[in-house]
Structures are given as C-alpha cells and as structure tokens.
Amino acid sequence: MNVTVDRTRIARFAEGGFLPAGLLLAWYLLTKYHLIDPHSYPSPSDVLNGFLAVWKDGSFTENLLISIVRVCRGFLAGASFGYLLGILIGLSKTADKLISPLFNAVRQVPIPAFAPLLVLVSIGEPSRVLFIAIGACYPVALNTVEGIRCVKREYHEVSEVFRFGKLKRFLKIVLPSSFPSTLTGLRIGLSVSWLLVVAAEIFMSSGGGIGDMMWGCREMSRNDLVIVCIVTIALVGFTMNILMKMLERVFSSWRVTLKNAR
Amino acid sequence: MxxxxxxxxxxxxxxxxxxxxxxxxxxxxxxxxxxxxxxxxxxxxxxxxxxxxxxxxxxxxxxxxxxxxxxxxxxxxxxxRGIVFQDHRLFPWLTVEKNIALGIVGKSEKEKKEIVDSHIELVGLKGFEKSYPYQLSGGMSQRAAIARALVNQPKIxxxxxxxxxxxxxxxxxxxxxxxxxxxxxxxxxxxxxxxxxxxxxxxxxxxxxxxxxxxxxxxxxxxxxxxxxxAGHDFADMKEQVLEEFMLHTEHHFSYAI
CATH class of the missing domain: 3.40.50.300 (P-loop containing nucleotide triphosphate hydrolases)
Structure with a gap:
C-alpha cells in the first residue's frame, strides 16, 4: 500500500516536472541559437549568473527576507482580524445583518485600488502591511462564517442534551467543527498575501523586498534579475501552499478520513 | 437509585x-x-x-x-435523562475518552478521569480510549455513545x-x-x-x-x-403476538377500503 502511494507521488512529481523542463529547454535553445533578441531576453545562464551575483552580495537574501517578514505580518494581522470577523458574523445574526452588506461591498474592490488611500493613511511599512492584511482577511472571514454555519444540527442537539453553556458550546463544538473550513481560508489567505506583497512593494516602493528589487531591476533593464525574482516569487508561493496543505491535513485529519472511511 | x-x-x-x-x-x-x-x-x-x-x-x-x-x-x-441517537453523534475531532469526558458536569479532573475510565470499562471499550470515532466500527461507536450518555448517572x-x-x-x-x-x-x-x-x-x-x-x-x-x-417457543409466541398488532392494522385498513 505504502509503496503504491510513494510511487504515485513520485510519478506525479515527475509528471509535474515535464512542462517546466520542456520550457527551460526551449528557452535555452531559443537563446543559444539567437532566435530571440539576447538584449531583451537573457539566456538561462545569464539568469543563473545574475542570481549568483545577487546571492553573493547578499541583496537577494536581504530582499527575500524583507518580503517574507512583511507577508507574515500582513497575513497574521489580516487573518486574525478575518477570523474574529468570521466568528462574529457566523455566530450573531445581528452582526451578520449589520456587517455583511458592507463587507461584501468592500470585498468587491480590487486591493490595488486601496493603494492610493493607504499612502494617505501612512507612508512606509504600515501601509504595505495593511495592504496585505486586507487581502488576507477576506478568505479567512468567509470560510470561517461558512464553517460555523455548517456545524451540524445534530451536534447542537447533543450539546443541548448535555446542557452545555454558550461558551462551552462555542469552544468545544463550534470552533473545532469549523476549524477545517477556517484552515482552507488561511491557505487561500496566505497565497493572496504573497501575491499582494509583491504588488505592495511595487505600488508603495522603496521599502525593499523581492517586488521592490524586481521593479528596480526592470528600471535598470536587468531582465536576468527580473526573471530571478519571478522564479523566486513562484517558488516561495508554491512552497507556502504545500506547507499550508500539510497543516490542513494535520488539523482536519478527522474530517478527511471520515470522508474516505464512510 | x-x-x-x-x-x-x-x-x-x-x-x-x-x-x-x-x-x-x-x-x-x-x-x-x-x-x-x-x-x-x-x-x-x-x-x-x-x-x-x-x-x-x-x-x-x-x-x-x-x-x-x-x-x-x-x-x-x-x-x-441521557440519550443515545441512531447516528452515534460522537464529535469526530475528539478521542473516545474526550468525547465521554465532555459530557461530565461539575466534577474535578480526577473524578472525571475515574468516571471516564469506569464507563469505558462498562461498555467494553478498554484499549480504545485514544481512538478517534472514524477509527471505530459502528458497534464500537455506539458503545462510546452509550458510555457518554451514562456519565452523569441519568435516571432514564x-x-x-x-x-x-x-x-x-x-x-x-x-x-x-x-x-x-x-x-x-x-x-x-x-x-x-x-x-x-x-x-x-x-x-x-x-x-x-x-x-x-x-x-x-x-x-x-x-x-x-x-x-x-x-429460538425458544415462548419467544416465538410473543413475537407472533407483536406481529399480529401490525397485521391487524392492515386488515382494518382493507376492511375500510372495501
């Protein structure tokens, strides 16, 4: 059983690798035979050399760390707020009636549209963090509301029979039962945050970070370094998603296995 | 009692x-x-x-x-009054022992532990204290549900x-x-x-x-x-009596229809 699982996992990994490998090969061949303009389109080796240069002078690591710290701050702030908001809307009909219309309207505004306003609110780091936080808040709030509303009536009946108080019902039934849904929201929220950190660094630049670095390289026509940044952004986002999925699996094992078993 | x-x-x-x-x-x-x-x-x-x-x-x-x-x-x-539902309604995110302990009201942790242990023993689930509901068979889940329903010593x-x-x-x-x-x-x-x-x-x-x-x-x-x-004779007789109650019901129904 385990062997088959491992084999399919390796197979899937290999399958997922075909396309990137093919693209890399095509890129290599196109630049090698000068089929595309070498001034605008750097070759894979240019990109590698560029990477080694920024790696050695430390600017790559520095900017990457700035972005990661920034995304963590924004995500934590936004996700916490979103979680509390989701709980409030999920539990209270009054809160739902009062807050949901506004929340759903604001949610339609593309986050970059907030950028001009955010600069007015604060110049510098807080505005970038807030920018990310806004994006992270939505999916967490929405999924938490959904999770709380989907707590089975049967479980509520059990808590009624055992005369659980409101607090016990909330802590022992509503929260754990809705947590897998919240985790899905957290995973989506983290992806959104990572997308937004790059946008934040471009819109509200000069604070360092991988997006700022990319934008700076573009101004200097260092397309090799732009590609280094793009690939880095992709890989970090990809890794974050995998980590969150693992976390989801750990915390909602009872739910996943329930689906498979019954 | x-x-x-x-x-x-x-x-x-x-x-x-x-x-x-x-x-x-x-x-x-x-x-x-x-x-x-x-x-x-x-x-x-x-x-x-x-x-x-x-x-x-x-x-x-x-x-x-x-x-x-x-x-x-x-x-x-x-x-x-305790109740056992048709679907066991154990909380899937809690282990058997935590499910049983959750219902206990107004006891110290030590007393809770004793009550849980004795009820797990009562329903014959020893060794499955740390199991999650999805790991249990239907019969075992109902045993756990029975234990949970009994922890507060209900009258019914x-x-x-x-x-x-x-x-x-x-x-x-x-x-x-x-x-x-x-x-x-x-x-x-x-x-x-x-x-x-x-x-x-x-x-x-x-x-x-x-x-x-x-x-x-x-x-x-x-x-x-x-x-x-x-398989006893008296048992079969009694069974006949109960079943008759349902037969009679249908007969009434038919006589009414005619």
Whole structure:
C-alpha cells in the first residue's frame, strides 16, 4: 500500500516536472541559437549568473527576507482580524445583518485600488502591511462564517442534551467543527498575501523586498534579475501552499478520513 | 437509585402547524413506566415514536398534556435523562475518552478521569480510549455513545434506534451488552426501534404505536425469563403476538377500503 502511494507521488512529481523542463529547454535553445533578441531576453545562464551575483552580495537574501517578514505580518494581522470577523458574523445574526452588506461591498474592490488611500493613511511599512492584511482577511472571514454555519444540527442537539453553556458550546463544538473550513481560508489567505506583497512593494516602493528589487531591476533593464525574482516569487508561493496543505491535513485529519472511511 | 426514574405520560398531544391544516404527530398518549423498567416503543416509520422520545429527552418541549419524571413535569433537557441517537453523534475531532469526558458536569479532573475510565470499562471499550470515532466500527461507536450518555448517572436512558445501523450479528451481540449494562446500572431505559425481535429480547414492556396520528395501539408486557432465548417457543409466541398488532392494522385498513 505504502509503496503504491510513494510511487504515485513520485510519478506525479515527475509528471509535474515535464512542462517546466520542456520550457527551460526551449528557452535555452531559443537563446543559444539567437532566435530571440539576447538584449531583451537573457539566456538561462545569464539568469543563473545574475542570481549568483545577487546571492553573493547578499541583496537577494536581504530582499527575500524583507518580503517574507512583511507577508507574515500582513497575513497574521489580516487573518486574525478575518477570523474574529468570521466568528462574529457566523455566530450573531445581528452582526451578520449589520456587517455583511458592507463587507461584501468592500470585498468587491480590487486591493490595488486601496493603494492610493493607504499612502494617505501612512507612508512606509504600515501601509504595505495593511495592504496585505486586507487581502488576507477576506478568505479567512468567509470560510470561517461558512464553517460555523455548517456545524451540524445534530451536534447542537447533543450539546443541548448535555446542557452545555454558550461558551462551552462555542469552544468545544463550534470552533473545532469549523476549524477545517477556517484552515482552507488561511491557505487561500496566505497565497493572496504573497501575491499582494509583491504588488505592495511595487505600488508603495522603496521599502525593499523581492517586488521592490524586481521593479528596480526592470528600471535598470536587468531582465536576468527580473526573471530571478519571478522564479523566486513562484517558488516561495508554491512552497507556502504545500506547507499550508500539510497543516490542513494535520488539523482536519478527522474530517478527511471520515470522508474516505464512510 | 432504583426507586427513581418513573415516567408518567398523560394525554400527550402534539401537532405541528401545517400550511393547510395542522399535522397531528401524537394523539392521546398515555403511558406509565416504572423505575428500572426496559421499555421498547415499536412502530412503523412516521408513527411518532422518535418524536415521543424527543419530547421525553426534552429536545422538543412544546406539547399538550404532561410528561412527568418522578412527578415533575418535564421542561427541556436535563442531565437526569441521557440519550443515545441512531447516528452515534460522537464529535469526530475528539478521542473516545474526550468525547465521554465532555459530557461530565461539575466534577474535578480526577473524578472525571475515574468516571471516564469506569464507563469505558462498562461498555467494553478498554484499549480504545485514544481512538478517534472514524477509527471505530459502528458497534464500537455506539458503545462510546452509550458510555457518554451514562456519565452523569441519568435516571432514564433513552435510545433512539441505537442499533439500527448495525449488521444483524453485531446487533444481537449488542443486545446482550445493552441488557448487561441495564442490569448493572439499574436505570430506566426506553428504546425506540422497529425491530420486533430486538424489542422482545430486551423489554419488560413493548409499546406498539400506530401512525396518523401517532398513538399507542397496545402495550404488551413481556414476562419471559432473562436471558431470553431467541429460538425458544415462548419467544416465538410473543413475537407472533407483536406481529399480529401490525397485521391487524392492515386488515382494518382493507376492511375500510372495501
């Protein structure tokens, strides 16, 4: 059983690798035979050399760390707020009636549209963090509301029979039962945050970070370094998603296995 | 303990308001259950047997008439009545022992631990304390649910088709287990079922209900000695008697149709 699982996992990994490998090969061949303009389109080796240069002078690591710290701050702030908001809307009909219309309207505004306003609110780091936080808040709030509303009536009946108080019902039934849904929201929220950190660094630049670095390289026509940044952004986002999925699996094992078993 | 848990049901009537006319779910229900009795309520689907049980446990609290437990009119759920549902309703995110402990009210951690341990022992789930519900079979899940329902030492244990989802052999095995637990705990048990044999094997009294509106058609006393022999002659006779209640019902129906 385990062997088959491992084999399919390796197979899937290999399958997922075909396309990137093919693209890399095509890129290599196109630049090698000068089929595309070498001034605008750097070759894979240019990109590698560029990477080694920024790696050695430390600017790559520095900017990457700035972005990661920034995304963590924004995500934590936004996700916490979103979680509390989701709980409030999920539990209270009054809160739902009062807050949901506004929340759903604001949610339609593309986050970059907030950028001009955010600069007015604060110049510098807080505005970038807030920018990310806004994006992270939505999916967490929405999924938490959904999770709380989907707590089975049967479980509520059990808590009624055992005369659980409101607090016990909330802590022992509503929260754990809705947590897998919240985790899905957290995973989506983290992806959104990572997308937004790059946008934040471009819109509200000069604070360092991988997006700022990319934008700076573009101004200097260092397309090799732009590609280094793009690939880095992709890989970090990809890794974050995998980590969150693992976390989801750990915390909602009872739910996943329930689906498979019954 | 054994002299409490008497249930008096007097003239209970329940209607749900419907769009065109009200739906009669229960009509003129009168029943008295002695402390420590094992009573089965049996009937076809839709005869209101589960509704009646939900009234006794307190999940439905609006009704006409009186349901009295030891002389006091019931009003909402209370810890003196435990219930086991058809679906075990264990919380899937908690282990067996935590599920059982969750229901215990007003005890210290040490006492809780003792209560959990003794109840796990009682239902025969030793070794599965740390298992999650999805790791248990249907029968084991119901054992855990029974343990959970008993932790506050209720006067009455209500069982809503607790074995309905189990296979025939496991069900027979669980009959013995239920009987053992009932004899040990010495509490009143009321079980809803549509399995005639199950009702006969376990009950002192079988309440046959008929539908539309749900009412008590007949109350049969089962005085066969325990443990009962499913293959015995007396058992078969009794079974015939219970089944006849359902046959009669259809005959009436036909004579009416002609």
């Amino acid at each position: 054994s002299n409490t848990g008497a249930l008096e049901i007097r003239n209970v009537r329940k209607t749900y308001p419907g769009k065109e006319r009200d739906v009669h779910v229960l009509e003129n229900i009168n029943l008295s259950i002695k402390p420590g009795e094992f009573v089965s309520i049996i009937g076809l689907s839709g005869c209101g047997k589960t509704t009646l049980l939900r009234h006794i446990v307190g999940l439905e609290s609006e009704y006409e008439g009186d349901i009295l437990l030891d002389g006091k009119r019931l009003n909402g759920p209370s810890l003196d 244990l209500l069982l809503d088709e607790p074995l309905g989802a189990l296979d025939a052999l496991t069900r027979m095995y669980m009959h013995n287990e239920l009987e053992r637990i009932w004899e040990k705990e010495k509490i009143t048990m009321i079980m809803v079922t549509h399995d005639v044999e199950e009702a006969l094997y376990l009950s002192d009294k079988i309440v046959v209900m008929s539908a539309k509106p749900g009412r008590i058609q007949k109350v049969l006393n089962v005085s066969l000695p325990r443990p009962r022999d499913r």
